[in-house]
Amino acid sequence: xxxxxxxxxxxxxxxxxxxxxxxxxxxxxxxxxxxxxxxxxxxxxxxxxxxxxxxxxxxxxxxxxxxxxxxxxxxxxxxxxxxxxxxxxxxxxxxxxxxxxxxxxxxxxxxxxxxxxxxxxxxxxxxxxxxxxxxxxxxxxxxxxxxxxxxxxxxxxxxxxxxxxxxxxxxxxxxxxxxxxxxxxxxxxxxxxxxxxxxxxxxxxxxxxxxxxxxxxxxxxxxxxxxxxxxxxxxxxxxxxxxxxxxxxxxxxxxxxxxxxxxxxxxxxxxxxxxxxxxxxxxxxxxxxxx
Amino acid sequence: xxxxxxxxxxxxxxxxxxxxxxxxxxxxxxxxxxxxxxxxxxxxxxxxxxxxxxxxxxxxxxxxxxxxxxxxxxxxxxxxxxxxxxxxxxxxxxxxxxxxxxxxxxxxxxxxxxxxxxxxxxxxxxxxxxxxxxxxxxxxxxxxxxxxxxxxxxxxxxxxxxxxxxxxxxxxxxxxxxxxxxxxxxxxxxxxxxxxxxxxxxxxxxxxxxxxxxxxxxxxxxxxxxxxxxxxxxxxxxxxxxxxxxxxxxxxxxxxxxxxxxxxxxxx
Numbered sequence: 225x226x227x228x229x230x231x232x233x234x235x236x237x238x239x240x241x242x243x244x245x246x247x248x249x250x251x252x253x254x255x256x257x258x259x260x261x262x263x264x265x266x267x268x269x270x271x272x273x274x275x276x277x278x279x280x281x282x283x284x285x286x287x288x289x290x291x292x293x294x295x296x297x298x299x300x301x302x303x304x305x306x307x308x309x310x311x312x313x314x315x316x317x318x319x320x321x322x323x324x325x326x327x328x329x330x331x332x333x334x335x336x337x338x339x340x341x342x343x344x345x346x347x348x349x350x351x352x353x354x355x356x357x358x359x360x361x362x363x364x365x366x367x368x369x370x371x372x373x374x375x376x377x378x379x380x381x382x383x384x385x386x387x388x389x390x391x392x393x394x395x396x397x398x399x400x401x402x403x404x405x406x407x408x409x410x411x412x413x414x415x416x417x418x419x420x421x422x423x424x425x426x427x428x429x430x431x432x433x434x435x436x437x438x439x440x441x442x443x444x445x446x447x448x449x450x451x452x453x454x455x456x457x458x459x460x461x462x463x464x465x466x467x468x469x470x471x472x473x474x475x476x477x478x479x480x481x482x483x484x485x486x487x488x489x490x491x492x493x494x495x496x497x498x499x500x501x502x503x504x505x506x507x508x509x510x511x512x513x514x515x
Numbered sequence: 516x517x518x519x520x521x522x523x524x525x526x527x528x529x530x531x532x533x534x535x536x537x538x539x540x541x542x543x544x545x546x547x548x549x550x551x552x553x554x555x556x557x558x559x560x561x562x563x564x565x566x567x568x569x570x571x572x573x574x575x576x577x578x579x580x581x582x583x584x585x586x587x588x589x590x591x592x593x594x595x596x597x598x599x600x601x602x603x604x605x606x607x608x609x610x611x612x613x614x615x616x617x618x619x620x621x622x623x624x625x626x627x628x629x630x631x632x633x634x635x636x637x638x639x640x641x642x643x644x645x646x647x648x649x650x651x652x653x654x655x656x657x658x659x660x661x662x663x664x665x666x667x668x669x670x671x672x673x674x675x676x677x678x679x680x681x682x683x684x685x686x687x688x689x690x691x692x693x694x695x696x697x698x699x700x701x702x703x704x705x706x707x708x709x710x711x712x713x714x715x716x717x718x719x720x721x722x723x724x725x726x727x728x729x730x731x732x733x734x735x736x737x738x739x740x741x742x743x744x745x746x747x748x749x750x751x752x753x754x755x756x757x758x759x760x761x762x763x764x765x766x767x768x769x770x771x772x773x774x775x776x777x778x779x780x781x782x783x
Contacts (some may be wrong), residue, residue: 390610
């Protein structure tokens with residue numbers, strides 16, 4: 225394939241208007257997942273759980289592959305896998321170092337199981353590939369409703385524990401002294417995280433979940449320390465990446481995930497540059513007293 | 516305000532203190548001194564409801580101690596925040612105001628007013644919007660005071676709040692705590708290994724050492740006789756220019772190091 229051929233398959237905007245109507249559901253799904261990813265991501269960053277997200281997604285992949293193999297609902301399978309992994313991490317990994325080694329142990333095991341189930345599966349190859357790299361083009365209305373409903377529940381849960389979870393995340397010692405149930409909140413958040421990972425896997429796939437749950441929040445943190453602004457920016461970044469990724473992907477014939485991950489990566493790079501320029505100029509919000 | 520009856524605390528077979536009877540009044544500045552591993556921090560944890568007594572009772576405002584009491588303000592040991600902590604000074608104080616409540620903050624204007632008040636009180640207004648990780652230890656500790664005062668606590672528990680602060684900040688932070696004590700009539704329990712920065716404020720002392728303790732005014736406790744008996748070896752206490760110097764302390768720091776970790780409740 226020559227360069228022009230590659231470009232043709234990556235960007236192709238013929239019949240764009242007709243395609244747009246067809247993928248309306250996908251766009252909505254992308255927007256919902258962007259919103260969810262942006263919100264959850266801020267806490268993932270505060271609690272230093274980036275690696276955990278990766279571990280959870282591998283087990284979620286195993287669950288989805290198993291569901292595919294036995295002909296069950298794939299989304300349900302990935303949900304079971306990720307919530308189980310999230311709870312396991314929540315119960316076992318109390319200390320950070322412990323947590324990372326447990327994740328390191330779980331991750332290859334989950335991926336191995338997933339590969340095992342996929343090689344036993346004799347259906348369409350595209351289904352297999354989709355689990356790892358995402359496939360959102362074919363979202364029907366029922367699926368969209370289920371997705372949006374679940375995302376709403378997760379967001380409602382997150383909002384109801386928002387303040388104490390922030391307290392416990394950045395200042396656990398004082399939070400405990402103030403009677404905040406630090407440990408239960410950690411578990412509750414792991415469950416919410418597990419569900420969010422399972423939902424995100426449908427759009428970007430198990431390997432690229434980080435692009436939705438980590439990168440937008442990490443980018444936001446580069447440019448501001450205000451908790452409110454971090455949340456707003458993180459959500460905006462995640463939605464731009466998902467919706468924008470789907471819109472770009474319409475033209476080509478490759479999966480959506482490379483577009484989503486590239487967009488979110490570019491956003492991160494820009495934020496990082498802005499952040500370091502600001503740091504160099506010493507702009508950190510201190511009111512300078514004039515002598 | 517605070518009262519302990521026949522209180523004992525043991526880790527394994529080692530007693531940190533036994534049969535402690537104590538009443539701390541509102542408006543009293545009460546210092547807890549002693550070498551590392553003598554159970555100073557554990558004493559605070561008991562009052563916070565995070566550490567069970569081996570025997571005896573501890574009560575606060577007439578009720579048994581409980582976790583998360585609204586009567587308590589707590590200033591933890593100064594531990595610097597990582598530089599990239601996603602929080603500004605005012606957000607840290609905000610956690611003290613309503614961080615323990617469920618849901619998200621709805622009355623933003625009201626909370627903001629309270630946060631501004633507290634920032635002014637501790638003289639931290641000029642760095643209100645600076646990320647906490649970029650503040651000096653002294654600045655962070657002022658915010659800790661603001662955080663602890665957020666609920667107008669009747670009891671202020673301070674765990675080595677002056678540790679690693681320079682002299683200027685030591686004076687500023689201890690003066691803030693003293694105001695809360697003697698002007699707002701809060702009972703202050705101040706854990707420290709160094710009495711001099713607060714010597715002008717202290718009403719009474721609890722000195723813990725070697726499984727024994729002594730309670731009384733600085734003049735009663737900080738004497739050659741009392742401390743020599745506590746440490747079970749001769750130490751000299753010298754009073755000079757309103758300062759107190761203890762000479763000849765057994766090398767408690769290295770000797771009790773492992774115990775100190777056990778007393779803190781965990782290894783890390």
